[in-house]
Amino acid sequence: MGPTPIRLEGGRKYAMTVEYQQNGSGGGAELDWIPPATAMLAEAEKVARDSDVVLVFVGLNGTQEGEGHDRAAIELPESQENLVKAIMATGKPVIVVLTSGSAVAVNSAASGAAAVLSAWYGGEEAGTAIAETLAGVSNPSGRLPVTFYKSTDQLPSFTDYAMKNRTYRYFTGEPLYPFGFGMSYSTFSYSALNAKRTATGAEIRATVKNTSSRDGDEVVQLYIGGGTGDGMPIRSLRGFQRIHLGAGQIRQLTFKVAAGDLPKATVEVSVGGGQPAEGTAFVKGKL
DSSP, X not given: OOOOOOOOOTTOOOOOOOOOOOOSSOOOOOOOOOOOHHHHHHHHHHHHHTOSSEEEEEEOOTTTSSTTOOOXXXXXXXXXXXXXXXXXXXXXXXXXXXXXXXXXXXXXXXXXXXXXXXXXXOOTTHHHHHHHHHHTSSOOOOOOSSOBOSOGGGSOOTTOOOOTTOXXXXXXXXXXXXXXXXXXXXXXXXXXXXXXXXXXXXXXXXXXXXXSSSOEEEEEEEEXXXXXXXXXXXXXXXXXXXXXXXXXXXXXXXXXXXXXXXXXXXOEEEEESSSSOXXXXXXXXXX
16 A cells, blocks of 8 residues: 655644554555655755755665566656756756666666766765766776666557567667677777687677776677567677776777577678667677
8 A cells, every 4th residue: 555645734733643553574565754745846956056066866665666566657756857957947067876786767867967976876985986986086887788768658558568669689779878889998999800700609899999998898799680570679788798908908809609599581780889789889890
């Protein structure tokens, strides 16, 4: 049974009776006071106007997602979406820190914030990790393990269990952030793709270069097209390697793919810092 909100008026006294009965293991009761959303939003805007940079922490928790807590929509909760919009409207630089265990459609943040940091669900050192990343002490290299869609409308019905138009392998639309996406304070380039079939499958080589003046890690990803025919995926991740490259350093990487993971038809192959798309460094060819 969900919580029953009661609107309280300032300056008045309220008599309250709480009855609780627990049958079996588990369960619990809470009595929470939630300030009016408009008052909280006004206070946040005032603080933002008096600040040089604003960090906005939004996202989900265990009451909104998890085992037995399926979400009806992937959008950010309305009150948090309003908070992001209001703070960005102040004109101050805004960094949005997103906590969640799954994909969230943070469209306003993606279009208007100076940065979006996906922190997932961190432990006791989460604050330190976030601060060091935003301050540049830590050079991020993580990649998204799921697709961040723009809206619930981009997904099939909840009762449709077919793979069509789901996940990066079959989704034909434009996601908010694609599977495998991630940013770094370093930049990288790719070249010299060499892909050939062998008696046991295929061997793919590519050269990676750190084109920045800062040492950093890169997650090099190999994608292979799904081939022709109905129901075939657009592409599939067939390998990845996380490597460390010093400023200006160059390295050649080799991937080996088993024959069972290769379509027999000629397919596109790409090696890069994510899926082959605009804004991502990669090199591609045919196999």
